Amino acid sequence: MSDIYLDNNATTACDPKVVEAMLPYFLEQFGNPSSIHSFGSGVGRAVSKARKQVQELLGAEHDSEIIFTSCGTESDNTAILSALKCFPNRKEIITTTVEHPAILALCAQLEKEGYTIHRLKVDGKGRLDLEEYRKVLTPEVAIVSVMWANNETGTLFPVEEMAEMAHAVGVQFHTDAVQAVGKVPIDLKSTKIDMLSVSGHKLHAPKGIGVLYLRRGVRFRPLLRGGHQERGRRAGTENAASVVGLGKACELALEHIEFENVQVKALRDRLEQGILSQVPHCFVTGDPVNRLPNTANIAFEYIEGEAILMLLNKKGIAASSGSACTSGSLEPSHVMRAMDIPYTAAHGTIRFSLSRYNTQAEIDRVIEAVPPIVAQLRKLSPYWGEDGPVAAPEKAFAPVYA
Amino acid sequence: MWEYSEKVKEHFYQPRNVGVLEGANGVGDVGSISCGDALRLSIKVNPDSEIIENASFQTFGCGSAIASSSALTEIIKGMTVEDALKVTNQDIADYLDGLPPEKMHCSVMGREALQAAVANYRGVEWKDDHEEGALVCKCFAVDAVMIEETIRVNGLRSVQDVTNYTKAGGGCCACHEGIEEILVKVLAEQGIAFDPEAAAKAAEPEPLPIAASAKAAKAPLTLVQRIRRIEAVIESIRPNLRMDGGDAELVDVDGNTVYVKMTGACSGCSMAAMTIGGSQQRLMEDLGEFIKVIPADKMPAAREPRTAAAAGAYGGFGARRIPPTF
Ligand SMILES: Cc1ncc(COP(=O)(O)O)c(C=O)c1O
Ligand code: FES
Numbered sequence: 001m002s003d004i005y006l007d008n009n010a011t012t013a014c015d016p017k018v019v020e021a022m023l024p025y026f027l028e029q030f031g032n033p034s035s036i037h038s039f040g041s042g043v044g045r046a047v048s049k050a051r052k053q054v055q056e057l058l059g060a061e062h063d064s065e066i067i068f069t070s071c072g073t074e075s076d077n078t079a080i081l082s083a084l085k086c087f088p089n090r091k092e093i094i095t096t097t098v099e100h101p102a103i104l105a106l107c108a109q110l111e112k113e114g115y116t117i118h119r120l121k122v123d124g125k126g127r128l129d130l131e132e133y134r135k136v137l138t139p140e141v142a143i144v145s146v147m148w149a150n151n152e153t154g155t156l157f158p159v160e161e162m163a164e165m166a167h168a169v170g171v172q173f174h175t176d177a178v179q180a181v182g183k184v185p186i187d188l189k190s191t192k193i194d195m196l197s198v199s200g201h202k203l204h205a206p207k208g209i210g211v212l213y214l215r216r217g218v219r220f221r222p223l224l225r226g227g228h229q230e231r232g233r234r235a236g237t238e239n240a241a242s243v244v245g246l247g248k249a250c251e252l253a254l255e256h257i258e259f260e261n262v263q264v265k266a267l268r269d270r271l272e273q274g275i276l277s278q279v280p281h282c283f284v285t286g287d288p289v290n291r292l293p294n295t296a297n298i299a300f301e302y303i304e305g306e307a308i309l310m311l312l313n314k315k316g317i318a319a320s321s322g323s324a325c326t327s328g329s330l331e332p333s334h335v336m337r338a339m340d341i342p343y344t345a346a347h348g349t350i351r352f353s354l355s356r357y358n359t360q361a362e363i364d365r366v367i368e369a370v371p372p373i374v375a376q377l378r379k380l381s382p383y384w385g386e387d388g389p390v391a392a393p394e395k396a397f398a399p400v401y402a
Numbered sequence: 403m404w405e406y407s408e409k410v411k412e413h414f415y416q417p418r419n420v421g422v423l424e425g426a427n428g429v430g431d432v433g434s435i436s437c438g439d440a441l442r443l444s445i446k447v448n449p450d451s452e453i454i455e456n457a458s459f460q461t462f463g464c465g466s467a468i469a470s471s472s473a474l475t476e477i478i479k480g481m482t483v484e485d486a487l488k489v490t491n492q493d494i495a496d497y498l499d500g501l502p503p504e505k506m507h508c509s510v511m512g513r514e515a516l517q518a519a520v521a522n523y524r525g526v527e528w529k530d531d532h533e534e535g536a537l538v539c540k541c542f543a544v545d546a547v548m549i550e551e552t553i554r555v556n557g558l559r560s561v562q563d564v565t566n567y568t569k570a571g572g573g574c575c576a577c578h579e580g581i582e583e584i585l586v587k588v589l590a591e592q593g594i595a596f597d598p599e600a601a602a603k604a605a606e607p608e609p610l611p612i613a614a615s616a617k618a619a620k621a622p623l624t625l626v627q628r629i630r631r632i633e634a635v636i637e638s639i640r641p642n643l644r645m646d647g648g649d650a651e652l653v654d655v656d657g658n659t660v661y662v663k664m665t666g667a668c669s670g671c672s673m674a675a676m677t678i679g680g681s682q683q684r685l686m687e688d689l690g691e692f693i694k695v696i697p698a699d700k701m702p703a704a705r706e707p708r709t710a711a712a713a714g715a716y717g718g719f720g721a722r723r724i725p726p727t728f
Pocket of ligand 1: 009010070071072073074100102147149150151176178179199200201208209210
């Protein structure tokens with residue numbers, strides 16, 4: 001039996017059709033797309049085609065609004081730093097407590113440099129309070145950056161509405177849509193979103209390729225200056241093969257968007273129900289009614305995530321965890337903390353993220369594998385008695401804190 | 403995922419001595435739920451002989467926490483209480499054939515649980531005196547609390563100072579930004595502004611005895627002079643290596659390639675490669691030319707002097723010393 005990959009929010013396998021589209025650009029079509037000769041001009045055309053494919057998936061009005069970058073992180077950094085350069089007198093940024101580190105770590109650094117960062121809080125289900133947003137949204141703000149979908153829980157934020165609100169006060173709006181693109185329908189031309197980040201490796205394109213969507217007319221300052229590539233907005237010779245791969249991946253994602261929201265979603269729900277109905281003391285984190293179709297994040301109380309992952313891995317199942325131990329930090333996931341999930345559960349959160357390649361047979365194998373693993377680890381847990389948590393677990397076991 | 407040794411995996415998949423212990427007369431609960439590890443250790447001590455006759459554990463924790471707990475119970479069973487208290491966290495890690503630096507705190511927790519359980523057996527109250535911060539230097543497993551305290555106690559001013567006192571920052575150097583941040587914070591408490599420029603100056607390593615003349619003398623070195631100089635540089639780093647139970651010896655020089663025989667406490671330890679990089683850097687600085695340092699056991703057979711063949715495993719350079727608070 002082959003292994004089961006349920007970690008598609010971390011990264012995805014390249015679609016074989018994507019690889020096939022890319023191959024000629026390593027061997028025959030290796031020219032520089034800027035060159036006049038025949039080695040280069042074909043590449044130039046391929047890059048243009050890819051740009052159109054991305055444009056179509058994002059529903060952008062113009063293909064020149066698509067800027068190829070090296071990854072989602074670069075797109076995120078470019079967007080925020082551009083706004084700060086464009087509006088040197090505005091010293092405030094609005095974001096959320098649950099963004100990806102590509103935003104949060106940059107904001108933490110900017111805070112040290114004197115910027116004021118407003119981090120919008122979330123409730124127990126990971127939802128924002130738009131009133132809180134309205135209060136801090138003033139013309140002092142250089143940019144708002146709010147993710148479209150959360151990578152850990154899949155929870156969706158109302159970015160279209162938030163972009164309208166920002167637009168109304170003349171503040172640029174960026175969204176990290178790395179997890180949303182290809183999984184939820186997007187039509188940028190009918191929104192007020194100014195900038196949006198994409199990462200290829202989350203939608204079956206290779207790693208190391210990304211996009212920054214930049215609405216026409218929005219003030220912008222490049223991060224990398226140099227050649228005229230990407231109309232001078234992102235210098236550096238194009239990663240042509242990967243650009244072509246991303247274009248193909250976007251075309252395929254558009255073809256499959258309904259499949260993603262019907263079949264993949266059904267598998268996700270089957271997995272979730274299968275686990276929840278068999279395992280006591282576990283619950284879904286995030287907002288179950290408003291989230292990505294492929295993501296299930298389940299907190300298993302009184303046990304630790306890395307231990308669960310190791311046992312899953314032994315059974316050939318790949319997933320990921322928000323536990324402190326998997327990240328190398330001492331704190332559990334900032335997303336779980338932000339939602340106020342108790343420590344005894346936050347350390348035991350497991351994220352299953354599906355793709356269009358998963359099958360029902362695989363999901364059924366996972367449903368079978370999980371309950372004994374949880375039971376096995378609970379046997380070791382000081383919070384767990386014969387067949388349930390010990391009475392008043394937090395009191396029965398109250399270690400001296402180190 | 404972490405690179406766990408086979409021994410860690412084995413103790414994780416088949417943990418020994420799990421559960422509640424019948425007739426336990428010493429129980430220690432330690433850990434930190436915020437960092438995701440908590441451990442209850444139960445021991446059954448024979449009051450006459452003071453021998454730990456049985457031990458068991460319950461753990462809320464990751465793979466290495468479970469494996470460390472399992473290893474601890476195996477180690478202490480049959481020991482006297484007195485001897486068991488001498489078990490260090492390094493002993494636990496060694497028993498498991500090593501733990502990743504980020505996971506050393508799991509073995510620390512084991513040792514603390516033991517102290518707590520013994521205190522409970524003796525009817526005294528156990529107080530945890532160790533505070534753990536975020537891991538700053540992964541190469542040497544040094545955390546923020548340790549660095550802060552060392553800066554305060556010793557009045558340190560520069561990253562180089564911190565490296566000299568704690569080893570943090572002495573490897574890949576990726577943690578220097580983090581160390582600078584701690585310096586800024588601690589120095590600010592004392593009303594001092596951290597000055598990276600001044601710090602860099604103070605941090606310049608003591609010139610090697612020969613280095614001064616090396617910089618003055620423009621004339622190319624003779625073969626013998628050059629080899630002497632290489633030898634002197636290797637000599638100058640040996641005391642540090644010995645502190646870690648390692649050693650190094652110059653074996654041969656072939657053009658820009660310097661063959662060094664390394665021995666030491668942790669052969670095959672991942673630090674060896676890094677220390678090779680470090681000595682290479684020192685040699686390049688001193689000789690002002692490109693130098694490649696290669697462990698003697700990687701020397702082409704034809705060059706290998708007869709004595710080197712018996713040299714055996716290398717790798718003892720930076721045996722990972724765990725900071726004293728661990
Ligand atoms: C929400 C989000 N933003 C940004 C990134 C970073 O993308 P990349 O790996 O392409 O830099 C990720 C991927 O982990 C992500 O999930
Ligand atoms: S992390 Fe500190 S030297 Fe490598």
